[in-house]
Amino acid sequence: MSYEVVHRRVRPMSAPATPRRTSSAPNPAVSSAPPRGSRRTGALDWRVRFAFLSVVWGFSFLFIKVGTGAFAPFQVALGRVFFGALALLAVLLVRREPLPRGRRTWGHLAVAALLLNTAPFALFAYAEQTVTSTLAGICNATSPLWGMALSLVALSEDRPTRRRFAGLGIGFLGVLTVLGAWQGFTGVDTKGTALALLASLCYPIGWIYVRRTLAGTSGSPVAMTGAQLMVSTLQLAAVSSLFTSAPAAFPLWPTLAVITLGALGTGAALQMQYGLVTEIGPTTAQMVTYFIPVIATTAGVLVLGEQLHWNTPVGALIVLAGAALTQARPQPAKRG
Numbered sequence: 246m247s248y249e250v251v252h253r254r255v256r257p258m259s260a261p262a263t264p265r266r267t268s269s270a271p272n273p274a275v276s277s278a279p280p281r282g283s284r285r286t287g288a289l290d291w292r293v294r295f296a297f298l299s300v301v302w303g304f305s306f307l308f309i310k311v312g313t314g315a316f317a318p319f320q321v322a323l324g325r326v327f328f329g330a331l332a333l334l335a336v337l338l339v340r341r342e343p344l345p346r347g348r349r350t351w352g353h354l355a356v357a358a359l360l361l362n363t364a365p366f367a368l369f370a371y372a373e374q375t376v377t378s379t380l381a382g383i384c385n386a387t388s389p390l391w392g393m394a395l396s397l398v399a400l401s402e403d404r405p406t407r408r409r410f411a412g413l414g415i416g417f418l419g420v421l422t423v424l425g426a427w428q429g430f431t432g433v434d435t436k437g438t439a440l441a442l443l444a445s446l447c448y449p450i451g452w453i454y455v456r457r458t459l460a461g462t463s464g465s466p467v468a469m470t471g472a473q474l475m476v477s478t479l480q481l482a483a484v485s486s487l488f489t490s491a492p493a494a495f496p497l498w499p500t501l502a503v504i505t506l507g508a509l510g511t512g513a514a515l516q517m518q519y520g521l522v523t524e525i526g527p528t529t530a531q532m533v534t535y536f537i538p539v540i541a542t543t544a545g546v547l548v549l550g551e552q553l554h555w556n557t558p559v560g561a562l563i564v565l566a567g568a569a570l571t572q573a574r575p576q577p578a579k580r581g
Contacts, residue, residue: 247468253417265434276468292516301514303540306378306385308506312550317489318370320431323481324503325511326362326474332472332512344463352472353458360451361476366482372473377435377551382541383423383561384441386568389534390416393571409571422560466519473510499515506516507536531572535565 305502337344345351373381393409420442424433462469521530538561545551 251364271427276572277284278308291521295533296522296531298514299325299536300335300540301510302533303511303537304544305506306369306373306382306541307500307544308510309381310373310378310549311502312499312506313370313374315494315496316492316503317485318374319367319481320440320483320492321370321503321506322363323478323485325366325507326477326481328350328504328507330439330471330474330478331513331514333467334506336467336516337471338453338574340467342465342468344468345462346473350459350462351476352456355467356478357451357455357459358477360447360454362474363480363484365447366477367481368440368447372437372440372444375434376441377545379542379545379551379553379557380423380438381441382538382545383564384438385445385541386534386538386561386564387420387442388445388448389568389571390564392447392452395453396451400540401508412567412570412572417566417569419560419563419567422556422563424560425554425556429546452489460471466515470515475574535569538565539552 309321313322316324345354369381369385372384390413394413395411424438459469464472518530518533521533542553542558542561546553
């Protein structure tokens with residue numbers, strides 16, 4: 246997952262949309278969107294799409310786990326961005342919509358691709374070689390905590406508040422609970438957990454970069470994201486050719502997992518997310534983030550048979566509570 250800067254906050258998503266400049270803060274996902282609350286004729290009810298999106302992104306960590314059973318982590322990440330790019334390029338082809346232009350734009354997209362796709366997707370794949378998909382999904386939920394901490398430093402319009410600092414502290418406590426700190430982190434793979442946390446840190450860094458460099462760039466969210474995934478595909482193809490050998494075989498389930506992860510979880514899901522932001526607004530649409538670790542945990546336990554101790558779901562709830570506090574918007578002062 247990646248992050249979208251909206252209303253002075255870093256919000257979770259999987260790839261960037263085109264930011265625009267406004268009198269307050271940019272809203273990248275709706276730069277060319279109709280007014281909030283408008284509905285598309287014939288579209289599925291937004292609640293159905295919201296639930297579908299939660300399930301797809303929650304299952305992404307299961308797909309990564311299955312994929313790494315047959316392919317190298319770089320190859321899993323490569324397949325993810327490749328099939329995601331194909332899905333979005335198909336949408337652009339149907340719409341007859343061009344890719345963004347300009348050397349400067351593509352240069353910034355290359356950095357965004359590295360921070361929002363290439364690095365985190367590879368890091369999560371490496372992490373899930375040694376940690377459960379459940380733990381990886383919970384680590385992903387720490388991204389709003391990283392985003393809030395970084396935004397206080399990198400985005401001058403953000404100001405620390407007691408509530409947001411409390412959210413950071415509560416979220417950190419949740420991470421310690423998930424990892425079983427009182428037991429000396431017994432049974433926790435330190436390297437794998439660190440890689441998963443580092444992956445979650447990449448997203449807010451990437452979105453801060455996008456906000457500062459691509460604000461006002463022409464092009465729809467789908468066109469910008471499709472281009473970004475194309476660049477990420479080239480990056481991962483180069484890295485994979487240098488550090489991995491070509492797969493000797495393509496087992497059915499791992500191959501299907503990677504294809505689904507890319508085409509559905511990285512391509513089609515993003516298109517659906519943009520529609521939700523347009524229809525119900527970013528505040529409601531971003532709530533999908535808080536269902537992802539729940540779905541990831543359920544999928545890991547029921548499908549992969551991963552063990553679940555009491556501290557994992559309890560810690561996950563604490564992390565989500567802290568993340569929600571860091572994203573809470575201050576109430577405007579009453580006049581008169």
